[in-house]
Amino acid sequence: MNRPLPLGWLLAAVILVVVPAALWLFGSAYAARLAQLVLITALLAAALNLLIGTAGLLSLDTVVYYGFGAYLTAILSTNYGTTLPTEILAAAAAGALLGGLIGWPLVRLASIFFAVATMGLATIFHTTVLNWVDLTRGPMGYRGIPAFKLGEFTIDGWAGNYYVIAVVVLGGVWIVHRLTHSYYGNAMRAAREDEDCARAMGLSPHALKLQAYAVHASLMSVAGALYAHANNFLSPDNFVLLESGLTLTAVVVGGLGSLPGAFIGALVVVLVPELLRPLGNLRAFGFGMILFLSILFLPRGLWSEVSSLAFVRRHLFREGWLKR
């Protein structure tokens, strides 16, 4: 893998300069809202990518940590008037702690067992936020979450919101990038490919997976903190299993193990349903079709499309071991 450093700068430039400039030119709060959702989803996808792409754990528990961070922030900022740095740190730390505690028994599980267990976590989380009314205000949702606060300043308006989210998301993605392109990332990949071999190399697959799991939980929790403020409203319905599925879709459509792919995948899962609104009651049908066709024709996701073409060419035509 070539080091995509220039690509990283390009991405940062697009997110910090080009997109806000375009938003400013066209002055659309609707587009700004979608841009914010894309960024938050991208952080979720990057965190999930760390788990799937590097540690090889297929997980459906996005909503657990995302929702945890969101409710934590909602409760903190509404009741204690906390500011942004506190909230981000709290979400990151509490997310990592929760991830560590839950991950300890879970990451030992093999492939599908792990996936189903995380699916269970998602349902358990949803049932809890729905029914623990005293803490989460239950089905009525958590309304009136204040805007971002940085010290004395309250950040409102779409531009401020956008920049706060963009900076935090880029920071989170940078952490994922550093982790995957380091000795640590290689160790995790080694543990993914062959646990016994990794053990022989003196690595502990369990510890590596647990760390990846905790980091992913922490990042998702931070994404949740951003979401709570960006939305000003939380409802248990935001944290159903289906939403985990959307993040997984973003990862798959964008390309497994690819960080630019996380942004592209997030773009697709946030924008496509919006663009399909004119379809009315055929909307979900259309989304299903697009999802299906993209899995069928882009088995490696959008961002890896270049390498995926090479893959297809190699495997289907020149190599000639296509059976039918």
Added chain:
Amino acid sequence: MFDSFVAGQLAIGASVGLTYALVAIGFTLIYRVLSAVNFAHGEVYTLGAFATLVAVTTLKAPPLAAVPLVIVVGLAAGLGIERVAFRPFRRFTDEASLKSRAVREATLLSSLALGIVGREAMDQVWHGQWLAIPQDKMLNQPVNLGGVMLSAGELAIAGLSLVLLVGLQWLLLRTRVGLEIRAVSSNLVGAQFSGIDINRVVLATFAVGSILGALAGMVVSLAYGSIQSSMGLTVVLKAFVAMVIGGLTSIPGAVVAGVLIGVAEGAASLWVASAWTEMVAYVLLIFTLIFFPRGLFRRRGA
């Protein structure tokens, strides 16, 4: 008084658990052969329910006469799902790709997507409405079984579970196609060298599994009477959990686990409000996995 109440709760739980078990049978069969999760199975179940509805309302057939139609619908759905969501990802006969992670993940998502498409298509046809099996066609006659009151529907669900389970074991253990299914699920590469036509076996598996799924939809809809296009969604998740608790590849294991989940839900409802029992299956799942990381009833050698 209290005891009969507890027994009642557990019995209701077991009867609910049997519906999970019934769906889990076909679901597990398909998983066993391909190591791939067929999320569109829930939609096959729903299709089975709609086929029943069409049979008893439009065609005015007695409930039992719906069976052939339900079987045909299940067969067509199974073959369709295999062709559209699974076959395209088995492009290579190389062992590395046949059951590889990539293929498993791709088919997991492709079947999920196909499930959404199927569900929404049914939504268009039946306008997303809740539809009712006419009361005179429902299996709701009370049956007195030595003092215990059961409905005919519950007996039908229990009976069908048993028949399907035994029938499937017979098919797997006593027929040529069953042997080939077990051979493919045991060793795909070996099966190719033994001259087994993989595509035929996979198609047969989907056909059988989906017929079972559609029959499950039929009996459950006849017992409960309400049908809607998204009814398969929750059931397939419960079947999935039952399959995993049961050890992934063991069909009797999945059935036992399905009933176990139902009973656990019934037991939990003694202590907590029903709204919380949604998580019982999953708590059970996670605890099972912590103490039995490969499920309760793992087949030997697998």
Added chain:
Amino acid sequence: MLKTLAVLAAVLFAAAAQAQAQTLKFGCYIPLTGPVAQYGKSMLNGFNMALKDFEATGKLKGAKVVIQCEDDQNRADDGINIARKFVEDKDVLAVLGSWASTVTLAAAPIYNTAKIVNMTPISSHPDVTKLGPYVFRQSIIQTAEGAANAEYLMKLGVKRLAMIGLPNDYGKANIALTRKAYEAKGGTVVFEEFIRPDAQDFRATLQKAMRENPDTIYMGLFAPQGSLVAKQARQMGIKIPIYGAAALDSRDFLKLAGDAAEGVRMLLVYNPSTGPKMAEFFKRYEQQFGAPPEPFAANAYLTFTMMLDMVATQMPKVNRESIREGLDKMRDLDTIAGPLKYDPATREWNFRFFPGLIEKGSFNVVK
């Protein structure tokens, strides 16, 4: 090339001519896909029928009315996205929706901040109209229904009530407010439980309820779950009366519950027997859509008709602010549901409830 230009010019000209006639555009956000899509589709029917009826009255004076309905999938997030979109569409004068209170409660604050009217014909959570001066409602509200339920239950002589509800914003508010009013009148609630909306076997809950010896079961449920509860209660040999929330007034309930629906009581708002106007509406709706209206359709019809009538009086100077003022000034209205009153203090319309009973497969008002 020349031909293309000519066609283009003709199109532009036509568009310009169109623009000269006033266009009144309304937004609407309702669930059109997903498990509750049928309720959104009912609302859509009501809106479309209101529009058609209104066009026939000739009050429009050449203006064109457009209603743009977006699918919120019953998700709060989608409701917010749609709100951002409508707020920016300068042509959208006011917005109708949503179905679920959860979605309305999430999206309405955005309309309120942007000073555009959001009027819901359905969401009955007490907090909706408290969100701000731009958020209106024209539907029954849970507090009023709770009080009316309590009165009806007392009239029926119910002493010990077992309550079963949906664990969502609707069900929780419905149960809590009915319970409060009922207990205030001296009734005893002996059992309260929220069920799982996606389950289809509720016998465990029923068995628990029956252990407390209630003399009536109250269902704060919609037709899909309510019908199963009623059916399973009868199947289990439970003979005590069943009383339902007003949301059970739906043909779905009759169809799904079958014989078990017989004798179930609830409050009715929309019933052809309540007046000639309502009877006429039922007849015309059935002609148009092939089935009698659900309350959601009727309420959507009522609300949009009122909105259009009010806007017609302001023509041609209609804008977002004038709509808020117009709605705020209303006090009395003659509707298909009879004369309605608006209370500026609570900002709610007083809908009339009629004690109802299901007999011989239809909803009847008890005299």
Added chain:
Amino acid sequence: MNLLSVESLDLRFGDRNVLSGISLAVPANGLVAILGRNGVGKTTLLRTISGLYRPAAGRIAFDGESIGGLPPHKVVARGIAQAPEGRQLFADLSVEENLRAGARGMNQAAYRRERDRLRAMFPILDERSTQLAGSLSGGEQQMLCIARALMARPRLLLLDEPSLGLAPKMVARVFEKIDAIRAGGVAVLLVEQNARLALMHADHAYVLDQGRMVLEGPARALIADERVVAAYLGGA
């Protein structure tokens, strides 16, 4: 006429030429060996003949008819069975079931006849008939693997490394069986690392290196060939 003839076979995995210009022939009732180091393409060649890979160019003919590109089960149906590398048994099926899975298109009586014939040939399979294949020892598994292939009543048996991982005594037993199979009228194409042993049993042998045939000749001649001795027999 040769039973199997492979002419100028090319196979590519992506950009890599795995096999190029392979030609070989197996006469009816012959025992032909393919020799070579690890990773030169011997197993790939056998798998290509069995139909698991589709050749990029060249011709594979069995009994005069082209079988290149046929799916594996059709190749077996034509009469080519393989006892593959790593045995690929159905580990959680019984020995009996493994044999039954290998049988093709025969009725119950024919099946029993065939099974009993093989049980006579491999008595250990008779004793272990109800055991799970995965619980057998390495040598027993190899016997079962060969027997499963023979259940298809092939005219040509492809054997991939039958001696791999077996004790010397067991290796000798396996090769006895190979001779017996051949004596029963089945041609054998054998891939073997143990070149000396293979050459002692084969009539004809090919030497494969880097995906190409580098040498061929009667086994007797090759065993005396200095190049072969130096490259393959010295260290064996």
